[in-house]
Amino acid sequence: MSNTNYSRTITVAASAEDAYKALTQGFEYWWTKPDEPITKVNDKATFTFPPGEGHWTFQATDLKPGQYVEMVCIDALHLHEGMPKAIEKEWLDTKIIWHIKETGRQSEIHFEHRGLTPDLHCYDVCREGWDYFFVDSLKAYLDTGVGTPHVGKSR
Numbered sequence: 001m002s003n004t005n006y007s008r009t010i011t012v013a014a015s016a017e018d019a020y021k022a023l024t025q026g027f028e029y030w031w032t033k034p035d036e037p038i039t040k041v042n043d044k045a046t047f048t049f050p051p052g053e054g055h056w057t058f059q060a061t062d063l064k065p066g067q068y069v070e071m072v073c074i075d076a077l078h079l080h081e082g083m084p085k086a087i088e089k090e091w092l093d094t095k096i097i098w099h100i101k102e103t104g105r106q107s108e109i110h111f112e113h114r115g116l117t118p119d120l121h122c123y124d125v126c127r128e129g130w131d132y133f134f135v136d137s138l139k140a141y142l143d144t145g146v147g148t149p150h151v152g153k154s155r
Helices: 016-022 085-089 123-144
Strands: 006-012 044-049 054-064 068-077 095-103 106-114
Touching: 006 123, 016 095, 016 106, 016 123, 068 085, 106 123
Parallel strands: none
Antiparallel strands: 006 106, 044 054, 054 068, 068 095, 095 106
């Protein structure tokens, strides 16, 4: 199978500064609410999907305000009914990386989940999740101020 990492690019009607803020302190408006915001390198945030069954903890490894966000997964418990137990830790040591580039009145955000590749059990589920949360919800949040974050058992 391919070892190509998941990646997507969106263009939003927001400044690079606003995009950066959404990717460090505004997760609850487009993805899910973490226990802590990301404000500086080495900050850790745990993202739990209510009702509190699965979670991922990320540590910020590189932050450049208005330009770049990089975090590594340091703890993972991905629970997904009907999937093999191996799915639980597949995100461990993967990186999520956002490159932000302001272009006039818009910003382009390139996202890569380094380590999320088609050979993982979770790839299809996670690709669909990122397409929903990054491509749809984050874009809606930065374009209109209203995203569609995870808030309960069903979206």
